[in-house]
Amino acid sequence: MEDAELTREVVEKHLSTLGRSGQSFAYQFLTVPRQNLKNVSILSEYTHLRKLELPYNKIKDLSCVSHMPNLIILDASHNELSTFFGFQPPKYLKEVNFSHNQISEMKDLSAYFSLNKLILDYNSITEIKGVEKCSSLIHFSIAHNKISRISGLNNLPLKHLCLGTAADRGNLIKKIENLHTLRALQFLDISSNRIHSLSGLQNLPLLGSINFESNMISEIKEVSYLHDILLLRELNLKRNPVQEQPDYRMMVIFLLNRLTELDELAVTAVDKVTAVNKYDPPLEVVAARDHMTHMVYQHLQPQVIFDSTLPSLDAPYPLLILTGPQACGKRELAHKLCQDFCDYFAYGACHTTRGPYFGEEDGSDYHFVLEEEFQNMIRMGRFVQTMQYGGHWYGLSREAIESAAREGLACCVHMEIEGVYSLKNSYFEPRYILLIPTSTEEYISRMKARGLYSNAQIDTAVSRIDLYVRVNREQPGFFDSVIPSDNREEAYMRLKQIVEDFLGLHEQGAEGDRTRVIPDSSSQGENGEALASQKVEVNPADTDSMNYWNKVQARLTPQKTSAELASIHRKKQMLREALMGKSPGVYPQLFKRHAHTAPSLLGPPSQPGASSSLMPSFGRPLSDRIEDSSSEESRASSGLSVHSSAGALSAGSPAEGLDAGSGPKVEPLDISVLGQNLESLKDPLESGLTPDAPRSVPEQASPTPLTTSPGRPGSNAKPILPPIPSGRKGDTPSSRQSLTGQ
Numbered sequence: 001m002e003d004a005e006l007t008r009e010v011v012e013k014h015l016s017t018l019g020r021s022g023q024s025f026a027y028q029f030l031t032v033p034r035q036n037l038k039n040v041s042i043l044s045e046y047t048h049l050r051k052l053e054l055p056y057n058k059i060k061d062l063s064c065v066s067h068m069p070n071l072i073i074l075d076a077s078h079n080e081l082s083t084f085f086g087f088q089p090p091k092y093l094k095e096v097n098f099s100h101n102q103i104s105e106m107k108d109l110s111a112y113f114s115l116n117k118l119i120l121d122y123n124s125i126t127e128i129k130g131v132e133k134c135s136s137l138i139h140f141s142i143a144h145n146k147i148s149r150i151s152g153l154n155n156l157p158l159k160h161l162c163l164g165t166a167a168d169r170g171n172l173i174k175k176i177e178n179l180h181t182l183r184a185l186q187f188l189d190i191s192s193n194r195i196h197s198l199s200g201l202q203n204l205p206l207l208g209s210i211n212f213e214s215n216m217i218s219e220i221k222e223v224s225y226l227h228d229i230l231l232l233r234e235l236n237l238k239r240n241p242v243q244e245q246p247d248y249r250m251m252v253i254f255l256l257n258r259l260t261e262l263d264e265l266a267v268t269a270v271d272k273v274t275a276v277n278k279y280d281p282p283l284e285v286v287a288a289r290d291h292m293t294h295m296v297y298q299h300l301q302p303q304v305i306f307d308s309t310l311p312s313l314d315a316p317y318p319l320l321i322l323t324g325p326q327a328c329g330k331r332e333l334a335h336k337l338c339q340d341f342c343d344y345f346a347y348g349a350c351h352t353t354r355g356p357y358f359g360e361e362d363g364s365d366y367h368f369v370l371e372e373e374f375q376n377m378i379r380m381g382r383f384v385q386t387m388q389y390g391g392h393w394y395g396l397s398r399e400a401i402e403s404a405a406r407e408g409l410a411c412c413v414h415m416e417i418e419g420v421y422s423l424k425n426s427y428f429e430p431r432y433i434l435l436i437p438t439s440t441e442e443y444i445s446r447m448k449a450r451g452l453y454s455n456a457q458i459d460t461a462v463s464r465i466d467l468y469v470r471v472n473r474e475q476p477g478f479f480d481s482v483i484p485s486d487n488r489e490e491a492y493m494r495l496k497q498i499v500e501d502f503l504g505l506h507e508q509g510a511e512g513d514r515t516r517v518i519p520d521s522s523s524q525g526e527n528g529e530a531l532a533s534q535k536v537e538v539n540p541a542d543t544d545s546m547n548y549w550n551k552v553q554a555r556l557t558p559q560k561t562s563a564e565l566a567s568i569h570r571k572k573q574m575l576r577e578a579l580m581g582k583s584p585g586v587y588p589q590l591f592k593r594h595a596h597t598a599p600s601l602l603g604p605p606s607q608p609g610a611s612s613s614l615m616p617s618f619g620r621p622l623s624d625r626i627e628d629s630s631s632e633e634s635r636a637s638s639g640l641s642v643h644s645s646a647g648a649l650s651a652g653s654p655a656e657g658l659d660a661g662s663g664p665k666v667e668p669l670d671i672s673v674l675g676q677n678l679e680s681l682k683d684p685l686e687s688g689l690t691p692d693a694p695r696s697v698p699e700q701a702s703p704t705p706l707t708t709s710p711g712r713p714g715s716n717a718k719p720i721l722p723p724i725p726s727g728r729k730g731d732t733p734s735s736r737q738s739l740t741g742q
């Protein structure tokens, strides 16, 4: 088509929207696209126009606009304009589109004070200027020009700024600068430039959408510059090198968790939860994972029930946990408590991969192990819980708890709150005492005085005080007691008092003449809950005190909820039914264990060496192994291959005389013999006895003196409940004999 001149006929054909103009009516809109128009001077006669659209023509001169004082919208895109606003400013001109022209330079537009929207895409402009005084400009687009610096936009009320176009070449901008005064900015397109960093966008509080496609962002950490833009919902980083980073999307979603769209893909709630659980899991999630890990690894090991240390079917080993931020004094207090209450508590030394501080001895504060050994222990199912603190692993092993239990003592452990969360998932029901610094200054100076910690470590420890305080505030009952730890003596006095309360213990008479005051069995609810008001004295030599252990446990265990009580009731019911031959569940198996293992029923226990027959090589024929496993001897001295919950059912350990590398190997229970043994146990049960009901001495007594089996778990030489009414290691042989009926 040839170049054309706009004629009156053509104009009249394209006029529209009749409206009042002064005293008369006139057409106000003219749209003449794609006519190859070069000369539009005739428009000087159409002074009433308010909207003029002439896109896709060949116009070079727009001086006619000077005669349109009422013009509001001008679209001269896709023409051949090289002059920037080559006309007198119409007073109300609001929107101008000069995109796809040949403009190379911007000029002063201060006379265009109504200008609201200016589009200059696809020109050859090298510098943004002339708009500084356009105090109404809220939409400015200058994509695909030759801009190399962001400038000339200071303090404009811009809401929408476009400096690039994802579809094509944007500009030549290398860094984000001079945008900080654009406090109203909501949308920024800066795609297809050469920008390496997102720095410079920090102070744009209303920014909701950023298109950064086709730039040169390569580090995920760059998105942290956007972290404080609270309204940011859409971010496009497509075609940036950062996309190659492993886990890019999840990490960005985690860092900018308010996004609803990333790289033009919706960010779902599931994405957000997954990202948080991956990169900053809540304590509950960390604990659940930790617990699951140890349960899985424990279950991968052959399971053994060491009934010699099981307090009862329902009661896990007693545990006292001192928790609080690092260096709050809990370790010191734990040691002192175990010293002063050595009849009740043994210090549970955790394992750690950190090196010993000066003066720390292996096995006394911690078991210091290498990372590889620690990981190996995890895989061997040796831990009840683990956590990483300050780049080191810490873990409480089953063995730490059981070795205390073997001595008839509760295990006292100190740990961080993550460990508490993890233990709360486990079968154990410890008492938790929080030791919390109330004076930050004192806490800091104490840490500094120890000379062990860097400033960063101190900062971390201090910042965690809030975590403890928050948990204590938001989850009443999470800790059984809270003690300010600023003054060690006072803290210890308080701790001592609390522990004595837990144990129902009173100092009576001279030092060393302690009388334990614990709830009478008759004052306990059916499910072991302590009725604190009624107390009886316990004489260590009194055979009625066989349930001493249970009573200590009841004291250390928080009151059960009604749901827990109902569950326990159900379990007991199952047990009764099983023993009556109604159900072959796991409880009859547990009970059968006693039938087989109790020496009074099966004769003397096997010697330690005999346990090798309990560890058949897997290469042997199955029939042999079955035969072995059904032999009286093997059953008498083995545990059971039963999957368990943490705590009551324990994996073997070197201390237990089992192969550390492979763990104890035991045959599965032979169900066929279960029935017979259940029969033999019916009578006691029908007479109202349950495994955790108090028993008379002859029922529990072992024909083998305890001294022949020094409390080795799994030896099954002891009765089910450890006959240690005084609960201490210092029992005299005579008192033991009287307890065991020997």
Ligand SMILES: Nc1ncnc2c1ncn2[C@@H]1O[C@H](COP(=O)(O)OP(=O)(O)OP(=O)(O)O)[C@@H](O)[C@H]1O
Pocket: 324, 325, 326, 327, 328, 329, 330, 331, 332, 350, 351, 354, 385, 386, 387, 389, 394, 395, 396, 414, 415, 416, 417, 418, 419
């Ligand atoms: N098994 C565990 N689980 C969780 N936290 C643990 C465990 N064992 C130790 N911790 C805790 O890890 C933190 C770091 O232990 P570490 O012994 O290195 O610190 P510390 O400087 O000696 O302080 P503290 O005097 O509190 O022990 C301490 O708060 C400690 O109580």
